[in-house]
Amino acid sequence: MRGPLAVLASLTIAATLAGCGLGDGGGRENARPTGQPAPTRGPVTTAEATPTYPQPSTPTSPLPALVGRTGTPAASLPAPGQVDGRDATAVARAVVTTMWTVDTAIDATRWDAAQRAAPFLTPRYAENLRLSPQVAAPGETWSTWAEHKSVTAVVAAPADDLGKPADTETSAFHAFSLTVTPTGRDGWRGPAVTTTVFVSLERASAAQPWRVSSVRAID
Template sequence: MPALVGRTGTPAASLPAVSNVDGGDATAVARAAVVTMWTVDTAIDATQWDAAQRAAPFLTPAYAESLRISPQVAGPGGTWLTWAQHKAVTRVVATSADDSGKPPDTDTKALHAFMVTITASGGNGWTGPPVIATAFVSLERASAAQPWKVSSVRLID
């Protein structure tokens, strides 16, 4: 079965600019990655996988490559089909959901959680119900002098 891959382009939604994200701040890098990975524009994206590809600058090379070589091959589901019907673009808000018992960041490893609210709006004035999930993000870097990179993201709804 062929992969579902969208067209090249820039989404109509605003994305975090890599140059505006402090690479020394694990929370900022994690938030930027999550927002980018779930900001979709159904005019150019075939599935959420296309949005995830745009997050590559925030990801470790290994994680970015694992996502790149694993495009979605199954149908994107009912929510996506509704969004596509309305030519929707998503707006993503990622609010820290770090628990007080979370292990502290070290110089080279960090774990952060976010409550993610994804709201789709169509050009015809349509707004869908928000999708709310929790994203668990792992980050790493070779040393404290290097920028943080996301090594995995797990979204649980």
């Protein structure tokens, strides 16, 4: 049996050995000869203090445009030769009817339908539309129409009572309440969609035909 002094000596030795494990975790820092100063580390730099992480890359190429295929829609559309260019109301009605008459068998979005209205538009407005194809998905309603390969029928009711500005010889404004009804090639008939559109028209002189310079829609 070991005496109290032997036990105390064992505990003292164990405590001393345990103290040698402090420092860098491997005993190297405390293994230097007695009397030599401890090695010092230089100041912590910003790069060491704040780790840098790779930043997400930003795509540089534009999103692909949603463009339909070439073809003739299965619907009757106003033809330039059948619309009186001297009548601002008739030209405005022809434009909104054309823009909202879509054939989902060939059109990817309503942008394709808008291109068919180009003969009734000012050159600047037609070019702006041509250079602005849709890139986002057209939405759930369009997806349902496309599922049935639908063609829309458009009824344009005058809505000039909505604060219409006065017309001049070279500028005119007209509003319409549109009722757009899709019918599928499979016999499906969807609910009608109602939209209010505001149309601006202009011409160089009273001798020139009216052309649409902008169309704004409010659902």
